[in-house]
Amino acid sequence: MVRSEFERGENDPENILSQRMMATAFEWHNYGKSTIGNRSDIERVPIDRLQAFYKKYYRPDNAVLTVAGKFDEAKALEHIAKYFGALKKPAQPLELTYTEEPAQDGERNVTLRRVGKVGVVAALYKVPAAAHPDYAAVQMLNSILVSEPSGRLYKALVETKKANGVSGSAYGWHDPGVIEVSAQVDPKNSLDAVRETMLEVLEQGIAKQGITQEEVDRAKNKFKGDRERSFAKSNRIAIELSEWAAKGDWRLFFLHRDRVEKVTPKDVQTVALKYLQRNNRTAGVFIPTEQADRVALPATPNATELVKDYKGSQTAVATGEVFEPTPENIEKRVQRTVPKDGGPKVALLPKKTRGELVSLRLMLRYGNEKSLNGLTTAASMLGTMMQYGTEKHTRQQLQDELDKLGARLSVSSDTSYVLCTIEAKRENLPKVVALMTEVLQQPNFPEKEFEILKREMRDQLQKSLPEPTALAFRSVQRTLNPYSKDDIRYIPTFEEAIARLDAVKLEDLKTLYKQLSGQAATLVVVGDFEGLPAVQDPLPGLQKLLNGWKSDTPYIRIERPAKTDAPGGKSEIKTPDKANAMFIAGHNLGMTDADPDHLALEIANFIYGGGTLSSRLGNRVRQKEGLSYGVQSIYSADPRDKAGRFFMYAICNPENMEKVDKVIAEELAKLLKEGVTETELAEAKKAWLEQRKVQRGADATLASMLDAGLFLDRTFAWQADQEKKMAALKLDDVNAAIKKHFVPKNLVIVRAGDFDKKKQ
Numbered sequence: 001m002v003r004s005e006f007e008r009g010e011n012d013p014e015n016i017l018s019q020r021m022m023a024t025a026f027e028w029h030n031y032g033k034s035t036i037g038n039r040s041d042i043e044r045v046p047i048d049r050l051q052a053f054y055k056k057y058y059r060p061d062n063a064v065l066t067v068a069g070k071f072d073e074a075k076a077l078e079h080i081a082k083y084f085g086a087l088k089k090p091a092q093p094l095e096l097t098y099t100e101e102p103a104q105d106g107e108r109n110v111t112l113r114r115v116g117k118v119g120v121v122a123a124l125y126k127v128p129a130a131a132h133p134d135y136a137a138v139q140m141l142n143s144i145l146v147s148e149p150s151g152r153l154y155k156a157l158v159e160t161k162k163a164n165g166v167s168g169s170a171y172g173w174h175d176p177g178v179i180e181v182s183a184q185v186d187p188k189n190s191l192d193a194v195r196e197t198m199l200e201v202l203e204q205g206i207a208k209q210g211i212t213q214e215e216v217d218r219a220k221n222k223f224k225g226d227r228e229r230s231f232a233k234s235n236r237i238a239i240e241l242s243e244w245a246a247k248g249d250w251r252l253f254f255l256h257r258d259r260v261e262k263v264t265p266k267d268v269q270t271v272a273l274k275y276l277q278r279n280n281r282t283a284g285v286f287i288p289t290e291q292a293d294r295v296a297l298p299a300t301p302n303a304t305e306l307v308k309d310y311k312g313s314q315t316a317v318a319t320g321e322v323f324e325p326t327p328e329n330i331e332k333r334v335q336r337t338v339p340k341d342g343g344p345k346v347a348l349l350p351k352k353t354r355g356e357l358v359s360l361r362l363m364l365r366y367g368n369e370k371s372l373n374g375l376t377t378a379a380s381m382l383g384t385m386m387q388y389g390t391e392k393h394t395r396q397q398l399q400d401e402l403d404k405l406g407a408r409l410s411v412s413s414d415t416s417y418v419l420c421t422i423e424a425k426r427e428n429l430p431k432v433v434a435l436m437t438e439v440l441q442q443p444n445f446p447e448k449e450f451e452i453l454k455r456e457m458r459d460q461l462q463k464s465l466p467e468p469t470a471l472a473f474r475s476v477q478r479t480l481n482p483y484s485k486d487d488i489r490y491i492p493t494f495e496e497a498i499a500r501l502d503a504v505k506l507e508d509l510k511t512l513y514k515q516l517s518g519q520a521a522t523l524v525v526v527g528d529f530e531g532l533p534a535v536q537d538p539l540p541g542l543q544k545l546l547n548g549w550k551s552d553t554p555y556i557r558i559e560r561p562a563k564t565d566a567p568g569g570k571s572e573i574k575t576p577d578k579a580n581a582m583f584i585a586g587h588n589l590g591m592t593d594a595d596p597d598h599l600a601l602e603i604a605n606f607i608y609g610g611g612t613l614s615s616r617l618g619n620r621v622r623q624k625e626g627l628s629y630g631v632q633s634i635y636s637a638d639p640r641d642k643a644g645r646f647f648m649y650a651i652c653n654p655e656n657m658e659k660v661d662k663v664i665a666e667e668l669a670k671l672l673k674e675g676v677t678e679t680e681l682a683e684a685k686k687a688w689l690e691q692r693k694v695q696r697g698a699d700a701t702l703a704s705m706l707d708a709g710l711f712l713d714r715t716f717a718w719q720a721d722q723e724k725k726m727a728a729l730k731l732d733d734v735n736a737a738i739k740k741h742f743v744p745k746n747l748v749i750v751r752a753g754d755f756d757k758k759k760q
Contacts, residue, residue, distance in 0.1 A: 004629035006036050008651055010579035011467065013116045017284045018180065020110045021124045025282040029101040029175065060087045062094055064245045069234035070322060070354075101126070101176065110284040115577035117462040118164070120286035121194045122182035123202060125275050129300040130172030130247040136259035137267040138275070142170040142179055143219035144211065144268065145202070149449075150218060150396045156201050157183050158452055162194050164459035172256075174247050175300055179275070182284075184459050191287055199283070206272040211265040221403035223260055228406045229423065232355030248303025254312045320528070321352035325696035327720035334706065334716070337543075344521040344546040345710040348539070349702065350530035358429050358527035359699040360422040361707050362436070362542075365520040367416050367512070368556035373488045376415045377500045378508035381453060383413030383420075385509055388449040391442040395449055398435065407432045411439060415488065416558055418516060423700070426528045433538035437545060443513065450506050461498050468575040468752035469651065470494070472582040475573060475750045476647070480566050480588050489560055518546025520555040522710040524703045562588035562643040568745050573752035581654040581753025583661060587746040589644025593637040599726050600737035601635050601644075606684045607676050608667070609633025609648060614687075616667050621650055627660050628652045639712050646742060654753035661751065668744060675735030685726055692723065 009015055019034050026032025036042070065084060067076050104126065128134045145153050146168035157163035168181035181202070185194050230236035244253040323329065330349065337346040372379060387409065388395045402409055407424035409432060420440070424432040464470035474494065483490040492500060523546065525539065532538075566588060575581075591598060602610075609617035609632050621631040631650040637643070648668070652660045676684075695701050709715060 002042050004652055006042055007579040007653055013114050013286045014120050017112045017120055017286050021282045021284040024108045024110050025124055026101055028099050059090055061089045064242050066238040066242050068238035104280050107278050108282040112286045115466050117465050118459055119185040119191050120182055121191055122284040124178050124180040124282045125280050126176055127179050127275050128298050129176050131252055131301045131303050132298055134271050135172050137263050137271040138179055139170045140219040140263050141268050141272055142168050143222055144215045152201050156197050162189055164455045191285055202276045211268045213265055216265050225403050225406040232357050249307050251307040251310055255310055318356045320354040323351050327716040331716040342519055344518050344523055346523045347706040347710055349526045353527045356426040356528040358424055358426055358529045359703045361524045361703040362420040363522045363707055364418040364516055365555050367515045369488055369558050371515055371553045372415055375508055375512055378504050378512055379415045382509050382512050383411040383418045385445055386443040387411040387439050389444050389446040390438050391444050405431055409436055430536045430538040433542055445506055445509055457501055461494055464494050466575055468578050468582040471573050472584045472750045472752040476584050476586050476748050479748045515551050515553040517551035518549035521546050522707050524706045526699045526703045559641055560643055561641045562590055564588050564590045568747050570749040575752055576754050578754050581652055581657050583751050584649040585747045585749040586647035589741055590642040591637050591644040592642055593639050597737040598637050600734045601741055603684050604734050604738050605633055605635035606688055607680050608671055620667055621663055627656045654755050657751055678731055681731055
């Protein structure tokens with residue numbers, strides 16, 4: 001199982017390049033060692049060593065417990081005392097680490113040669129620990145370098161067409177860490193030219209040009225917005241506090257925030273000149289490279305001393321209300337507007353939320369099978385391009401405005417729809433909706449951004465060409481959807497997808513845009529928006545805009561019924577030099593989610609493989625046999641078309657493919673022969689119902705559910721009825737549905753991997 005996880009990481013050259021660079025940069029500190037270990041250690045580690053490791057480190061004085069969210073403090077402390085207080089601290093104190101990485105005395109280089117389609121150029125520099133005062137400026141420096149589209153590396157490499165994309169991170173750890181940047185390079189471009197430009201920007205450009213106040217403000221706004229959104233989510237707060245505790249002390253989380261607020265352009269330039277030096281560099285190339293010198297890093301500050309008198313300055317965050325997200329409670333509060341004569345459908349769910357956040361979801365459905373034919377690739381680009389520039393704002397100006405407002409606006413699209421989502425504070429909602437309206441009504445489709453987007457999409461498609469997971473999934477999808485090439489529902493190969501992308505013209509997107517209207521739109525708003533002043537309330541204006549937005553092209557839903565006569569069979573795809581292999585099997589079902597057997601199949605799948613670790617496949621393939629890190633089954637049914645799907649997949653070592661195939665077949669045969677048990681059914685129903693409740697607790701997910709309800713003319717009474725039916729489901733009904741609908745001979749099985757590779 002662990003080896004399978006290790007091999008999954010081995011399939012990604014960019015991930016491996018980063019790992020090799022860390023190993024080269026850190027000769028002595030364990031930061032240079034990947035946490036998962038190497039193959040031989042995973043395969044040979046004795047059980048007594050594992051037991052010794054567990055006893056040494058899994059102890060109460062080496063653990064951090066964080067509780068976040070709305071809870072009864074007294075009761076929580078009582079539970080903690082009861083369940084964790086009973087754990088005894090070992091008499092032998094935990095050993096402290098003492099290794100300190102010496103200053104680097106020369107540039108270091110890594111060259112990685114593996115099968116792949118997209119080259120990578122990367123550079124890594126050691127930087128101070130997260131507790132050090134310089135780290136705040138280092139983090140802002142990273143944002144200034146790689147943010148899209150303002151980042152210096154983005155402008156120097158992506159906008160000039162030398163690279164397809166750039167990325168980077170400033171890793172703040174307990175001890176001195178790294179700032180790492182990378183660029184993805186098309187095979188026809190020069191890796192050496194990209195490397196030269198990258199190092200020029202990093203090691204000379206800042207010295208020549210300095211850092212501007214605008215760049216620092218932009219980085220701070222992005223940091224503040226991300227932080228505020230995280231602070232409004234209990235799980236993110238808990239993770240952040242735990243991470244900072246590992247860096248020295250949980251209060252550093254707040255101290256770091258204060259330090260970022262005080263960062264100046266001079267601070268950023270100072271750290272850039274101090275740490276982005278040749279002698280502190282480790283460069284990497286996925287294909288060729290070279291580097292050298294010495295930078296002394298400051299010692300890790302004493303976190304206890306730093307925060308002992310720290311009081312903090314955190315502004316109070318609105319806690320929101322206690323809202324039990326049952327279908328009945330949701331239905332009591334939701335306000336719907338469904339015009340009888342057509343036009344946008346609206347659902348509003350006002351409720352007090354933590355941080356006064358509001359989630360808005362606007363779905364524009366447009367076009368029809370005839371008007372969209374031949375434009376499916378362009379349709380996937382339309383939403384992104386709409387938010388890449390308007391008549392009033394450039395892409396960067398739009399992003400700057402959103403960062404200042406601490407909000408997120410996303411516009412995505414695919415065949416027949418454009419989806420806009422907003423996450424914003426109550427007080428800023430009107431301004432964010434105004435920006436969204438501008439994006440919808442006044443996109444200017446800049447040619448430069450269009451070319452960048454095409455290169456980024458091409459890069460992703462090329463990365464899929466040698467990947468077993470992508471190839472196996474695409475193969476099964478194509479077999480189960482055997483449409484002709486001129487059909488809008490045809491699924492192209494990756495090579496065909498690249499050719500289609502290359503053929504897309506900007507005029508295609510403009511043609512699609514003319515088909516948009518508000519007549520088949522659905523608008524959902526969930527959160528703390530009720531009672532906004534009438535002069536500010538953006539919703540009536542948005543509804544008016546949608547009512548008046550017309551198109552000559554009518555929206556007609558494209559039907560996508562499942563082809564239930566697709567023949568079963570088994571095929572194999574060879575992917576040389578890939579450590580992981582992929583097994584996937586599936587077949588179609590002619591049913592909707594209103595079919596009498598739908599819930600029986602849903603819970604059967606949950607027991608068989610949908611419940612991941614607790615499922616039969618999880619228990620057998622992953623935990624008992626240790627053959628796969630990732631194994632699962634998936635069942636789904638469409639609400640409109642008779643288009644059900646049943647899939648199984650597992651990631652494994654190519655050498656284990658025969659065993660994986662055999663074990664999965666055995667488990668499916670056992671399911672068909674013996675069915676599920678009363679105990680399994682009872683436990684699965686309980687978990688399934690709890691899972692639904694948890695999903696409704698996230699406002700963005702709740703907005704998506706309300707949106708689907710508007711489109712399907714369903715209220716939450718339908719969901720309540722589904723849950724009642726699930727609770728009442730009988731064992732005989734489940735086992736009968738399994739035998740009726742899961743048909744092994746209909747399975748399309750694809751195995752992809754390097755099966756010719758000899759065992760090492």
